[in-house]
Amino acid sequence: MPAKDNTALSGSRFSNVDNKSGISKLFDKAGVYVIALCLVILGIIVSPTKFLTPDNLLNILRAVGMLGITACGLSFVIYSSQMADMSVPSAMAFSGIITVQFLHLGFVPAIILGIIFGMLIGLVNGIVVGYFRANAILWTLAMQFGMEGIMRYVWSGNQLYPDLEPGTSGAAFVNIFRLEVFGIPFLIIVMIVLYIIADIIMKKTKFGNQLKLVGSAIDAAKCTGINVRKTVLYAFLISSFTASIAGIFITSMNKLGVYYLGEGYDFKSVTAIVIGGMALSGGRGNIWGVLGGVLVMGLLNNILTFIGIPTAVQNVFIGLVFIAVVALHTYKLRKVGKDYA
Amino acid sequence: MLKKCFGVILVMSLVVTIFTGCGTKDKAEKTDSGKTSVSDNADGQSNLEQSKEIDVFSIIGSDGQPLILPTEKKEVPERPEDPKALAEEEAGHWWDIEYAGWTTEKENLPKSPADGAIGKKVVLLKAGDHPYWTAYVNGFTQIAEAYDIDFKILNGNWNMDLQSQQVDQAINEKPDAVIFAPVDATACAPLMRKINQAGIPIIASNTIPAEAAMKYCTAWTGPDDWGQFRMIARHFADEMGKKGGYAIVRHMPGSSPYFARTFAPITELVEYAPDMELLAMDTANLEAEATMQLVSDWITKYGDDLKGLILAGDGFSMTGTEEALKNTGREDIVVVAAGNCKTGMDAVKNGVCSGITYQSAEGDGAIALYTAVRFFNGEELDPVAYLPRHIITADDVDNYMPAQW
Numbered sequence A: 001m002p003a004k005d006n007t008a009l010s011g012s013r014f015s016n017v018d019n020k021s022g023i024s025k026l027f028d029k030a031g032v033y034v035i036a037l038c039l040v041i042l043g044i045i046v047s048p049t050k051f052l053t054p055d056n057l058l059n060i061l062r063a064v065g066m067l068g069i070t071a072c073g074l075s076f077v078i079y080s081s082q083m084a085d086m087s088v089p090s091a092m093a094f095s096g097i098i099t100v101q102f103l104h105l106g107f108v109p110a111i112i113l114g115i116i117f118g119m120l121i122g123l124v125n126g127i128v129v130g131y132f133r134a135n136a137i138l139w140t141l142a143m144q145f146g147m148e149g150i151m152r153y154v155w156s157g158n159q160l161y162p163d164l165e166p167g168t169s170g171a172a173f174v175n176i177f178r179l180e181v182f183g184i185p186f187l188i189i190v191m192i193v194l195y196i197i198a199d200i201i202m203k204k205t206k207f208g209n210q211l212k213l214v215g216s217a218i219d220a221a222k223c224t225g226i227n228v229r230k231t232v233l234y235a236f237l238i239s240s241f242t243a244s245i246a247g248i249f250i251t252s253m254n255k256l257g258v259y260y261l262g263e264g265y266d267f268k269s270v271t272a273i274v275i276g277g278m279a280l281s282g283g284r285g286n287i288w289g290v291l292g293g294v295l296v297m298g299l300l301n302n303i304l305t306f307i308g309i310p311t312a313v314q315n316v317f318i319g320l321v322f323i324a325v326v327a328l329h330t331y332k333l334r335k336v337g338k339d340y341a
Numbered sequence B: 001m002l003k004k005c006f007g008v009i010l011v012m013s014l015v016v017t018i019f020t021g022c023g024t025k026d027k028a029e030k031t032d033s034g035k036t037s038v039s040d041n042a043d044g045q046s047n048l049e050q051s052k053e054i055d056v057f058s059i060i061g062s063d064g065q066p067l068i069l070p071t072e073k074k075e076v077p078e079r080p081e082d083p084k085a086l087a088e089e090e091a092g093h094w095w096d097i098e099y100a101g102w103t104t105e106k107e108n109l110p111k112s113p114a115d116g117a118i119g120k121k122v123v124l125l126k127a128g129d130h131p132y133w134t135a136y137v138n139g140f141t142q143i144a145e146a147y148d149i150d151f152k153i154l155n156g157n158w159n160m161d162l163q164s165q166q167v168d169q170a171i172n173e174k175p176d177a178v179i180f181a182p183v184d185a186t187a188c189a190p191l192m193r194k195i196n197q198a199g200i201p202i203i204a205s206n207t208i209p210a211e212a213a214m215k216y217c218t219a220w221t222g223p224d225d226w227g228q229f230r231m232i233a234r235h236f237a238d239e240m241g242k243k244g245g246y247a248i249v250r251h252m253p254g255s256s257p258y259f260a261r262t263f264a265p266i267t268e269l270v271e272y273a274p275d276m277e278l279l280a281m282d283t284a285n286l287e288a289e290a291t292m293q294l295v296s297d298w299i300t301k302y303g304d305d306l307k308g309l310i311l312a313g314d315g316f317s318m319t320g321t322e323e324a325l326k327n328t329g330r331e332d333i334v335v336v337a338a339g340n341c342k343t344g345m346d347a348v349k350n351g352v353c354s355g356i357t358y359q360s361a362e363g364d365g366a367i368a369l370y371t372a373v374r375f376f377n378g379e380e381l382d383p384v385a386y387l388p389r390h391i392i393t394a395d396d397v398d399n400y401m402p403a404q405w
Helices: A003-013 A022-046 A054-079 A088-101 A107-131 A136-154 A169-178 A186-204 A206-216 A218-223 A228-254 A265-275 A287-307 A311-335 B002-022 B047-053 B091-098 B131-146 B160-172 B189-197 B225-239 B256-272 B288-305 B316-328 B342-349 B361-376
Strands: B121-126 B150-155 B177-180 B202-205 B219-222 B244-250 B276-283 B306-311 B334-337 B355-357 B384-386
Touching (some): A022 A287, A054 A186, A054 A206, A054 B288, A054 B316, A088 A169, A169 A186, A169 A228, A206 A228, A218 A228, A228 B316, A265 A287, A265 A311, A287 A311, A287 B288, A311 B276, B091 B225, B121 B131, B121 B160, B131 B150, B150 B160, B160 B189, B177 B189, B202 B361, B219 B361, B225 B256, B225 B355, B256 B276, B276 B288, B288 B306, B288 B316, B306 B316, B316 B334
Parallel strands (some): B121 B150, B121 B177, B219 B384, B244 B276, B244 B306
């Protein structure tokens, strides 16, 4: 069956969900950006002269750059109905450590090796979850613990420092995070490019259509001859690819590689994706919504700091937003007879 | 099926490559310390005599500093009647934490065998893995080798339940002493009681346990966080001309440095530089990205009123702060931090940071075991033994290179 037909099939599954009034549809389409707009207005009210300055907005973007990259890849896993990839932190740390370890081979080979080794985690995840049908959350959690243990053992829990002498690969490596192109941080440019590519993959390719069908109606996908196992494998590979890229940035930022870099990016990424309107049950949402979710998290942290709310309480806010969004999804789905969001 | 096998083989071969090619477990790369070990001593002497003759003060750590420096005593002021009734900005409010252990009434402490340390058996219960703790174990190991001490290290992995099981394991080992770095300062009390009831002496290390636990400890050794941060607060005030607004990036919530590295400077500056104003304090969980965002937001919010920053860590907190200062063009802000990892020392060297506290991780591990040695030798111990206090500045940072972690 052609990919277009697959889309039509998956679309029909949720036809009753999509059958809404114009305002409701608009909110569904731009929901997260409506929230972002509300937050911008709140920011202007809280700090009329300081919030809407280019420097502050750039700071917000810088702060969520790496989160944006990890969320971009992880959204493929969630879109494929695999709930989450909890091994994102280990892929980040591993790619960073490997890159620093092999900097003596040269800048480019080290980066390539870092990404390849990081993606190995995705490969294993994809094989075990896709081919052996292991529970994605449990398996990736186990992978996270296992990889953390391996990194701690192999490098004795030490931090790996690149050689920072001018002209060395190490010096070039730590500049990746600090690089700016026409005043815009390279990190932000990479993030935007990844979202554009992700959008094209999801909307314009056969793989994107198959992923949507796998995520929304796996049995139907199997009936149409889609190789579900391979599709899930690719989703995990994409997730580990972006996690590796984020890992290289975070290692470059910290000027060292260590096993615990990237901690917390699993849950933060899932939160951004869910806030962005992507359903944990798969097959619904879009990649620009995910970017919106990332921006909402950055804006929330920024505004709450302006108000003077401590970080610990900010986490409570983010957690509450997560719960509220999941509850809303669940409510909407239950109204049409589905079980979970 | 063929592809599946290929994938598995590829993964396995790459994993093997890591283990064989990248491992940096250079056990042979020990510091050439010129130490005197037990094997160098003349025969015919008793264990105690040989033990007392070993000169560990000449052992040099990986940072070029002596591994063991004379420990510091502290003047303990009289305890306020009700510390908690005082405001948080008053030093007396923190008396019970700052002077923990000095006035503790000990309970059921084992007596020293006074027969020397050589060949004794010791178990180290360490809190978890971290580069600081890797250096800690390096220092510990060097002292153990100097005295030919048979030791076992159990890693609590930052998990209190695991450490609780390890306490039973340690007791079963029937060691001559336990060095205990607790995961949780309060929850360790029953564990210490259990070890104490087994008749095993405890040297608590690094994290100050609660009073209920301290009474079972023969001694506590570790950094004087409060003293160090009072010292660096004065340095900070001098650098700022004793005026201007400042903010504090705090440690992990709930940990003892979370309080010490916040309220030691606050209470000290109230006395030493009353014109300085605390604008904000918050934690970024010692993460670079979170610190970058927090400090950037503070700079946007407070603008030129923000003149100085105190960081509870000189690692990722320093990296995040450095980025925030550079991005906002505010490299005029005075920064001080708790040290002394490589990132912090580099920051001092390149002028981003005005000063960091000297806290030798290797010395921390070494002093704990050396205190046990003194116990085996029958020496009288202070209840608390602090690592020496010092502020590393641009003037002497080279003396502390290379960094221990």
